[in-house]
Amino acid sequence: MESVSVSSQLNKGVRLQYMNLPQGDKCQVTYVWIDGTGQGLRNKTRTLDQEPKTIHDIPEWNFDGSSTYQAEGSNSDMYLIPVAMFRDPFTLDPNKLVLCEVLKYNRLPAETNNRARCRKIMEQVKEHVIWFGMEQEYTLYGTDGHPFGWPKNGYPKPQGPYYCGVGADCAYGRDVVECHYKACMYAGVNIYGTNAEVMPSQWEFQIGPCEGLDMGDHLWMARFLLHRVCEDFGIVSTLDPKPMTGNWNGAGCHTNVSTKVMREEDGIKFIDEAMKKLETRHQKHIEHYDPNGGKDNLRRLTGHHETSSIDDFSFGVANRASSIRIPRHVGQEKKGYFEDRRPAANCDPYSVTMILAETVLLEPEDYDKVYDFEKEYMFEKKD
Ligand code: ADP
Ligand code: MN
Ligand code: MN
Ligand code: MN
Numbered sequence: 001m002e003s004v005s006v007s008s009q010l011n012k013g014v015r016l017q018y019m020n021l022p023q024g025d026k027c028q029v030t031y032v033w034i035d036g037t038g039q040g041l042r043n044k045t046r047t048l049d050q051e052p053k054t055i056h057d058i059p060e061w062n063f064d065g066s067s068t069y070q071a072e073g074s075n076s077d078m079y080l081i082p083v084a085m086f087r088d089p090f091t092l093d094p095n096k097l098v099l100c101e102v103l104k105y106n107r108l109p110a111e112t113n114n115r116a117r118c119r120k121i122m123e124q125v126k127e128h129v130i131w132f133g134m135e136q137e138y139t140l141y142g143t144d145g146h147p148f149g150w151p152k153n154g155y156p157k158p159q160g161p162y163y164c165g166v167g168a169d170c171a172y173g174r175d176v177v178e179c180h181y182k183a184c185m186y187a188g189v190n191i192y193g194t195n196a197e198v199m200p201s202q203w204e205f206q207i208g209p210c211e212g213l214d215m216g217d218h219l220w221m222a223r224f225l226l227h228r229v230c231e232d233f234g235i236v237s238t239l240d241p242k243p244m245t246g247n248w249n250g251a252g253c254h255t256n257v258s259t260k261v262m263r264e265e266d267g268i269k270f271i272d273e274a275m276k277k278l279e280t281r282h283q284k285h286i287e288h289y290d291p292n293g294g295k296d297n298l299r300r301l302t303g304h305h306e307t308s309s310i311d312d313f314s315f316g317v318a319n320r321a322s323s324i325r326i327p328r329h330v331g332q333e334k335k336g337y338f339e340d341r342r343p344a345a346n347c348d349p350y351s352v353t354m355i356l357a358e359t360v361l362l363e364p365e366d367y368d369k370v371y372d373f374e375k376e377y378m379f380e381k382k383d
Contacts, residue, residue, distance in 0.1 A: 003142025008234025019091070027051045028095040030088060031061055031080050032224050033102050036069025038112040038291040039239065039346055041224050043097075051094035058082040058098055070102065070110055078110060079103040084217040089183040090228065097187060099221055114350035115216060121354050122212035125361040129260040131337070132215040132353050133192060133208025137251035137345050138226065139243045140173040140201045141236045147201045147244065148173050148235050156200045159249065163198045172201040173235065180205065180222075180229045189222050190214070198249040198306075208256065212357070216350040241290060241344035242299035250300035250307065251345035255352055258337035259361065267335035271326060274338065274360045275315050278324065281359050281367070282313035288355040290344035297344040308341065 029052065030045040044063065052058045065071030065078035080100040088095040102110040109116035122130075140148035149172035150156055161170050177194055184191035184205075192206040205226075207219045223239070230237045242250040262270045278285070290296035294310065301310035308314055308323045315324035315338070317331040323342050330336035343352045358367060 003144040003146065003148070003235075005143050005231075005234035008232065025050055028088070028091055029058060030095075030097050031082070031100050032097055032221070033063075033080055033100045034112055034220065034348075036065075036110075036112055038114075038348055040068075041220070041227060042068055043224070052085065052096060055082050055085045055098070058085065058096070061100075065102075065104075065110075070112070071104070075105050077105055079107065083115070084214075084221065086187040086189060086221055089186040089225065097221065097224070099217055099224075112348075114348050114354065115213070118216060118350040118354040119213055121357050125357050126212070128361050129211060130353075130357055130361065131209040131211055131258050131263075132349075132356075133206060133210070133256040133337075134215060134219050134343075134349055134352075135204055135206045135252070135254040135256075136219065136222065136239075137197055137202060137204045137253065138237045138239055139199070139251060140176060140203070140230070141238055141243075143234065143236065147199075149201050158247065159198050159200075162196060162200045162202075164195050170200070171196055173203070173233075176226075176229055176233055176235070176237070177203050177205070179232075180226050183225045183229055184222055187221065187225060189225065190218050191222065197251075199244065202243075202249065202251060209258075212353070213350075215353050216348070219349040239346040241296050241346055245299075249305045252300065252307070252341060253343040253345050253347050253349070253352070255340045255343050255349075255356065256337050257340060257356055257360065262337060263335060265335060268330070271330070271336075271338050275324065277359050277364070278315075278340075279313050280364070281355075282323070285340075285342065285355055285359070286310060288351040289342050289347050291346060291348060296346060297342070300344055301342065 027048045028045055029048055030043050032041060032043045035042050061080040062077050064076050066073040066076035070078055081103060082098045083101050084099040086097045087093060088097050101115050102113050104110055142148050165171055181191060181194055190207055190210055192208055194205040197204050207222050210218050226237050261267055286294040298310055301307045303309040306320045308321055314322040316322045317326045318328040319325055325339045325341055
């Protein structure tokens with residue numbers, strides 16, 4: 001078992017003895033935030049005198065941004081603004097996990113705080129009740145840098161039996177998937193389902209449907225839980241969009257979208273309208289669909305392995321080789337949602353949902369009217 005971390009092999013019976021100790025009225029709150037890479041998550045914990053009942057009961061905090069690729073050493077204090085509270089499935093009730101926005105020393109959003117801009121757009125389109133559901137694909141790795149369970153030298157048998165597969169020769173690392181699912185449910189993360197993917201040791205979970213800004217909040221917390229569950233098992237999960245080159249599927253984050261009118265009788269005509277608008281902004285969307293402006297997705301959107309080419313926009317009913325797929329049942333019932341298959345597994349859901357809401361719900365003349373963060377302060381200081 002040399003591909004499993006040393007920490008995961010410590011005595012867990014001893015651990016349990018401490019974890020079961022009573023904690024009085026005090027509450028542990030773990031603050032979670034996105035670091036300067038736009039992909040990494042960081043966290044730290046503090047004690048509150050009593051259990052917070054709402055997000056407003058949790059105070060602001062700060063951290064050293066020079067250690068998270070977020071600030072220079074000379075002006076390194078960054079603010080943590082609690083925005084979404086969840087139950088902590090690791091230390092259990094009454095303890096909390098709290099997702100935070102990050103502000104710079106001047107209380108403007110940090111570079112990788114895409115939630116701030118997403119929040120502004122979602123406020124603007126609130127009346128449309130836009131729902132999202134995101135399908136997060138990921139790949140498990142051992143600590144040795146090989147996909148988990150793959151032979152040390154060589155490869156497992158070719159793709160075919162793994163998607164939704166069962167059995168020790170097909171499903172690599174199901175423990176992680178099942179524990180993550182329960183952890184999400186306990187935490188209050190809106191998890192929809194899960195399945196094994198086409199490449200061995202690749203899996204998927206879905207979050208949603210979530211309205212507006214909630215989509216990003218729930219997916220980021222689900223990612224935190226995934227990394228944390230993996231840590232307990234001593235392995236690693238990566239969201240790289242194309243972890244293995246060659247004849248192995250990449251990893252995406254298909255994003256399902258509907259507005260109020262799309263979900264109602266004959267909503268398909270609003271889906272068709274959305275396709276026309278999306279066609280005009282393909283390149284812009286690609287820039288928002290991975291953290292490197294499309295570079296990461298270039299390795300994945302090849303036109304092979306159930307993907308479309310990164311250069312072309314296409315859509316079709318039940319077509320998994322197009323940019324956007326309209327599920328067969330949606331075509332039949334003439335209402336429902338569409339699936340944007342372009343976002344990469346390592347996308348920022350705030351960026352993805354923000355650009356989708358903008359393109360689908362605003363008029364073209366209002367596109368690109370970026371909120372002026374340098375002038376308008378996002379958060380007033382709480383007393
Ligand atoms: P696929 O067939 O593409 O693998 P999945 O079953 O993996 O689809 O995921 C379906 C996703 O669609 C889920 O995240 C779910 O929350 C989302 N979804 C379902 N209904 C809607 C809707 N009306 N609007 C937006 N998303 C939806
Ligand atoms: Mn899926
Ligand atoms: Mn999938
Ligand atoms: Mn899908």
